[in-house]
Amino acid sequence: MIKLLIADDEKMIREGIRRIVDWREYGVEVVGVAVDGDHAWQAFVEHGPDIVITDIRMPGRNGLELTRNIRESGDEAKIVILSGYEDFGFAQEALRLGAADYLLKPVMPDSLVALVLELCEAIRREREDREQAKRQRDQFEASLPLLRERFLQELSLGRWSDGRALAERIELLRLGLRPDGRYWTAAVEPDRLEPASEDDVDAIEPLLRLQAVETLAASVGERGAAFAYGAGTIGLIASIAEGEENGEPEQEAMIRLCKELQATMERQLGFGSTIGIGTAVDGLRGVGGSLRAAIEALRYKAILGAGQVMAYSEIALEGAGSNADSADSIEVWLPGNDAEEAERELVFAVKSADDAGLDERLDRLLAIAANRKDTSYALAVSMRLLGVMAPELAALPYSSPVVFGADYELWIKLRHCSSLPELKRELKGILLEQIALVRQCRDRSEPRPQQWFETTVEYLREHYNEPLSLRKLSELVYLSPNYICSLFKEHTGRNISDYLTQLRIEKAKELLGEQGIKVYEVAHRVGYADSRYFNKLFKKHTGMNLSDYRNAR
Structure with missing residues (x-):
């Protein structure tokens, strides 16, 4: 219903307006009939009418003052002024103050009803427009995180070359970034949580990344932004001007910030992370190349393990094998790398219960994955090895159970390895267990002595x-x-x-x-x-x- 307030010091006029038609049939409710301006203002404050019909001359507060008070309150009610011919100047002033229209006395009933109904239609349209605008604002606010993420993803791909358009989009999305600012980037990879069951993995990982994005964005605040970047990875853009103020080198400040972010995620979300740091860039249009460098640094997680903060400038390809003296290391550059031959040798070694040279053969098998710094490729190679080995073991002349059968949950065990050294240790342990079982079964069997x-x-x-x-x-x-x-x-x-x-x-x-x-x-x-x-x-x-x-x- 549209609410109507009538104000006139003449009873006949105010009552005539109230009874001229059955206003409710037109969707209008008369919420007040005032005898003067002061009474009208009190009724206005109490009922908040949509339309006010007021005489220009009334005791106390006149119609002009009432109109001024309503507009000063910020209300957009439609105001209709009733005036005599000699009051026309007042009526014009009321129009300047925002009155919708005026009618000269004596008021013709048809004209008054037509004007009120016209104002009702205008009010309904305005309400619809406001509702539509509100829905659009709500939709925009709800979509703001997604719009920001999409913009930052496009920015990382170099799709914003126009500086003016870039600045306008940043302002629209209310990002605290400066197009010409100096920024560092990082690629953040949450370390895998242990799901309650294997079926929970697909549900956990997207939620994990969403929580991590929100936590990182809140942590960097106006200094930067965080967004989903690639499969399972989070892109981070950060200004580290604070580090420069106390004389700390920029890269060291960025490393310190990343370690603080790691601690925050572990404290608030309960999981660790591995972070690769890119290069410094002047201007947001350079963050794409910096993020690619961060991803390259992050790939060394396969070699160095999870939980690290690795700066691109500090990692050289020849340094990837720097732990070569460690029993857990995998030599990255191996001459004559032949994974298929290593696979055959490993199958033969297990069948013959020979554990000599197992490390060297595993290194040869996983060398390509080590060069690629790719644990997914290493996992595929490992699963192929065991898949080839299973029927070979089943064909032995004595009963030799296969320890990596379906009940062993091998896939889950190996896929949770976060680095190549860890995967190599797990795979070696499985092969040694199988060798021991083959040896035990062979020794227990009783073939003819000769x-x-x-x-x-x-x-x-x-x-x-x-x-x-x-x-x-x-x-x-x-x-x-x-x-x-x-x-x-x-x-x-x-x-x-x-x-x-x-x-x-x-x-x-x-x-x-x-x-x-x-x-x-x-x-x-x-x-x-x-x-x-x-x-x-x-x-x-x-x-x-x-x-x-x-x-x-």
Whole structure:
């Protein structure tokens, strides 16, 4: 309902206006009928009418003063002045004070009703406009965090080259930044929380980052801004002029600020973070390049571990392997890096229960990930290794449970590693556990005492004319190469190589008895490419060279 106040010292006029029509049918409620200006002002203050119809001349406060009082109060009520012809000058003054219109007495009922209804329509439109404006303001306020974030993301991508437009957008978004200010940037990565279950991970990480953005933004205040930047990363822009005042170098001040922010997040949110610091820039349009440097610094989390503050200018590529003497380090630059060969060697080592050289093979396997400073790639390589290894272990001739089966929750365990050294330790522990289990199962199994020996001798007799492959032999008997050599010598008193040499000489003697075979061909037939070397070797063992032996037969 639209509220109407009537003020006139003549009873007939004020009552006539009140009863001229049934105002409620038009959505109008008469909230007061005043006999003079003072009474009218009290009613106005009490009821806050939308429309005021007032006589220009009244005892006490006249219509002109009433109009002035209403406007001075800041109210935008529609005011209709009733005046006689001789009061026209007062009516004009009332219009200058903001009255909506005036009517000359005697007032025609139709004209008064038409004017009031016209004002009612105007009031309804204004209300709609105010509601629409309020909705837009509310929507803008609700969207302000998202608009700020989108603007800062675009800024980091170099999409704001117009300085004037940049300044206008900063003012619109009420950011406390100066387009021409000097800023440092940082890339912040919250360290993973342990979810209640694996299903909670997808729900926790976006909430974690949102909380971190809000905390960082509140911490830097007017000195900078924080926003979502890339997958799982938060971009930070900060002015560190405070550090310059006490003589502290800018970068040291930025490092100190970042450590303070780490402490704040841990205290308020309960989780740690790793931060990479970019370079200083003059003007906001340079923050994109600075943030890319911060991301590059942050990548060294894979090498140095979580919880660090790493400045781009302090990290050189050759320094990434500075912990090479540590048992937990991974050498970044490895000559002849061959992940596939390392994978095969690791599978073979576990099958044969051989833990020698495990560190070196793991370094080779993870070298590409180390060069990339990418734990996600290392995780994929590790999971592939175990996926390839599982069926190989299942094919062993004795029962050998696989410790990294579905119930082992290996994926969760490895994906929570925040750095390559940590992932390497976890993976090495899993492989050592599997090696111990393979060794235990092998020792518990009860094959025929001579089974491995018979298989070895059979292999040597069938492949005497080929280069000796201890690895192939090892795969046949499921023992490590060193273990086979040790057992063979213990069983025969000779090394495998000596046994093979004697076997080749015996085969050569048989071939020398055959017609049509030339002496130099014999060496090739028994596995020696150099016939002169074999001739010397043959003479060493028999006392005669090949030709003399054939002639003596």
